[in-house]
Amino acid sequence: MKKKYLSIILCLSMIITLGSSGLVSTASTVLPGDELGGIRYELEDGKLIGNAQNVLNNTSIFNDFGGDGYVYLGETGDAVSLDIDVQESGNYEVYIVGGAVGNGRKCEKVYINDEPVWLTVPYEGDGVWNVCTIGSETYNGGIFDVSPVTGGHFFAKGKNTVKIDVFWGYASYDSIILVPIDK
Numbered sequence: 001m002k003k004k005y006l007s008i009i010l011c012l013s014m015i016i017t018l019g020s021s022g023l024v025s026t027a028s029t030v031l032p033g034d035e036l037g038g039i040r041y042e043l044e045d046g047k048l049i050g051n052a053q054n055v056l057n058n059t060s061i062f063n064d065f066g067g068d069g070y071v072y073l074g075e076t077g078d079a080v081s082l083d084i085d086v087q088e089s090g091n092y093e094v095y096i097v098g099g100a101v102g103n104g105r106k107c108e109k110v111y112i113n114d115e116p117v118w119l120t121v122p123y124e125g126d127g128v129w130n131v132c133t134i135g136s137e138t139y140n141g142g143i144f145d146v147s148p149v150t151g152g153h154f155f156a157k158g159k160n161t162v163k164i165d166v167f168w169g170y171a172s173y174d175s176i177i178l179v180p181i182d183k
């Protein structure tokens, strides 16, 4: 009886050891956008709207991502809205880590505290993240593009909301990165 009890304890401690070693290996990954030195917020923590989907702990398309996964937005009506906690009020450059699925670049509407801007995601193959700038509508050689807003975007200390709303869709979104602009 006592022997059986001991083997259960041993079994449980092995499971705990395996679980914690798994966590350590994912935390050390260098991700696209880390070079900006900004503050990263994970889109999979946001509120999903329409048929938006969380893709969690799944490396079948993207083999790396921040946090627990990313959000896939398919068609019009799909959106993700993320409340972010900003420690210091001020102006920030905003980047969104996204990857188009299927051929062709994608473009979505983004709202920063209800201020509308645009986002374009270049297509460089399935499973490739791009660190995308957001901004106002512009055209480069007749192709829709965005021009970053001069001076960045103002964020108040505390709760702010960033929403990505499908315009073209069929794209995945991993993280939002805020880079403070020197005053």
Ligand SMILES: [Ca+2]
Binding pocket: 042, 043, 044, 065, 066, 067, 068, 069, 070, 173, 174, 175
């Ligand atoms: Ca993520």
